[in-house]
Amino acid sequence: MSLAKEIKRRRTFGIVSHPDAGKTTLTEKLLLFGGAIQEAGAVKSNKIKKGATSDFMEIERQRGISVATSVLAFEYEGIKINILDTPGHKDFAEDTFRTLTAVDSVIVVIDVAKGVEEQTEKLVEVCRMRKIPMLVFINKMDREGKDAFELLDEIEQKLNLTVTPLSFPIGMGYDFKGIYNIWEKNINLFSGDSRKNIEETVEIDDLNDDFLEKVIGGKFAEELRENVELVTGVYPDFDQEAYLNAEQQPVFFGSALNNFGVRELLDAFVEIAPPPRPKQSEERLIKPNEKEFTGFVFKIHANMDPRHRDRLAFVKIVSGVFERNTPYLHVRHDKKLKFSSPNAFFAERKEIVDVSYPGDIVGLHDTGNFKIGDTLTEGESIHYKGIPAFSPEHFRYINNADPMKSKQLEKGIDQLMDEGVAQLFTLELNGRKVIGTVGALQYEVIQYRLEHEYGAKCTYEPLNVHKACWIEPKDPKSDEYKEFIRVKQRFLAKDKRGHMVFFADSPFTLQMTQQKYPNVKLHFVSEYK
Missing domain, CATH: 2.40.30.10 (Translation factors)
Structure with missing residues (x-):
């Protein structure tokens, strides 16, 4: 197959959401449709011993959260799909931000009961800045939650998106009957007490057909007609060009746990999502x-x-x-x-x-x-942009709890920092090692992985640092810079790449330092060069 054809048949996307919105479960069900796995593992279930396929670190299985980005690939109807399942937990947001540099589009998962949550807002903001095409999947429709129109308004207002529903729910929670697929013009019925299977898909070209009453009952038929009329009146028609330019976001409804609405999402995604982009x-x-x-x-x-x-x-x-x-x-x-x-x-x-x-x-x-x-x-000197390291928000000294395992600890810290799990700083004054993280949970992950993967034990000590700033002097030989280095010696460290960093213990110290040394620039992101 030619390069052009191989490119055309690829879709590489990330799944982002707030923790517990069902992101990892959706990943599992997409893999099921691709025939990549025979049974999906229930996330956070004690009854089922099989863990979620994309959570392969032991600590993820124990806690039921994703702390690292997983890469999964499968074929579906001649299309090669690459999924990057990202951590939802805010303590691991930096990993997600980096992953978003590697995707061509994104599926945003939202919990029907909780609506738009804080972490989703931050991640969608990054996608918007990078003009990444987004598809929205409103999950857990088999549970009681917010009204569909209320959710669509919330997505538009909180996430600043222009939505267009490509499917619409019939009922919700205990009254959930199924989904009307606006994209394919059919109804998927949600079946039985087990609520595990799609009973059937019914083609329906005209919602005014009396056949609709027979399928879902009079009350729900009337409600669906009104809702679809409102959808077509209020929301714009789907425009693929606008979606690819990140100016319009199609919305689907379903229940990932029950495998409901997932095939519709996947079918539409394969058709409309972009192949690899420049x-x-x-x-x-x-x-x-x-x-x-x-x-x-x-x-x-x-x-x-x-x-x-x-x-x-x-x-x-x-x-x-x-x-x-x-x-x-x-x-x-x-x-x-x-x-x-x-x-x-x-x-x-x-x-x-x-x-x-x-x-x-x-x-x-x-x-x-x-x-x-x-x-x-293949030979050209190229540097890709946009993979920054952010200033951490938590800082602790790391100490060796087992002097016999110094080499293992050193190797473990070195490798984990290269992964981008956290950032390592070495104080100029006494050479003590400081670990900076975006969230406190990362310290637990580092400690766990050092012990279980490297056989090394560590302890932490608190360190009062408000911000770590990368230093860029206008003139490294100036008296001002020399004075800065002398006066601030106790608060200086080097990061893993050997760049000089200033630890400010409070917003006030930061402000005063910037005023006193105007020719020493302080950056909150490491990629300023």
Whole structure:
């Protein structure tokens, strides 16, 4: 198959939501439709021993939350689909922000009872800034929740989106009868007491047909006619061009747990979602159909299989064809590397692939060559933009709790920081190590993984830091900068890349420092250069 055809048949998207909206469950059901798994694992269920397929870290299974981005791929009706299931928990938002650099579109999952929640607002804001096409899936329709029109208003107002429903619910909760599929002009009936299966799909071209009463009953038929009339009157018709330009967001309703409305979502998604899109580098815009291969590392994951202590760099292919055993240029190191066993993913199952195309995600075995944001090419020096490190919000000293395991601790911290789990700072004054995180839960994850994956134990000590700021002096040789370094010595540290960082203990200190040293710029994002 030609490069153009391979590009055309790929869809790479992320699923984002607030925790517990059913994002991981939706991922499972999409995999079921793709025939990638035989049974889906119920997330957060003690009765079913099988865990969610995309949660492969032990701590995720215990807590029932996703703390790392999983990459999953499957084929559906001739289309190659790559899903990036992201963490919903706000403590792991940085991982999600980085993942959004690797997707071509997004499905936003919203809980019918809770509506739009804080974390969803933040993630949608990032998608809007990056002009990523978004599809909205309103989940858990078999439970009591908010009125459909109320939810659509909330999505428009809180998320600042222009929505157009492509399906509409018939009833809700105990009265949930099914969904009218505006996109395909049919009704999916929700069946039986078990509420587990779709009883049948009924084609219905005209909602005024008396047949509708027979299918869902008089009361619901009348209600559906009114609702659909209101939908067509109030909301714009679906415009694929507007959706691809992130100016319009189609909405679907369903229940992922009960596998209801998921096929409709998938069918429409395959038809309307964009294939791999061009990506801006610092040098130029790179198009997928360019002959030469380029790609970038958006995630690093150590110990996906603890038995083998392996470390994988996840690379999103932007252009050209990636081939096994072919030497490619590692731009930052300016040296050629070749990869004998590049992996394609299905959660815990990895398969070695010979050829990958734009939109695909490949896992490359890494011995420490890669950092997040690194670029691989066939020779051109290209730097992809937009994979920042944000200023952490929590800071703690990390101490070795077992002096016999110093090497293991050092190696563990080094690898976990390369993954982007948190940020490591070394104080200039005494060389003590400080870990900065976006959320407090990350400390627990680091401690757990150090012990279970590296056999090292650590303890933490609180450190009073309000913000970590990256320092950029106008003139490194000026007296002002020398004085800044002398006066602030106790509050200076270096990050893992060797950049100088200033720890401000309060907003007041930050303000006074900026006033006193106007020629020393303080940045809250590391990628200012």
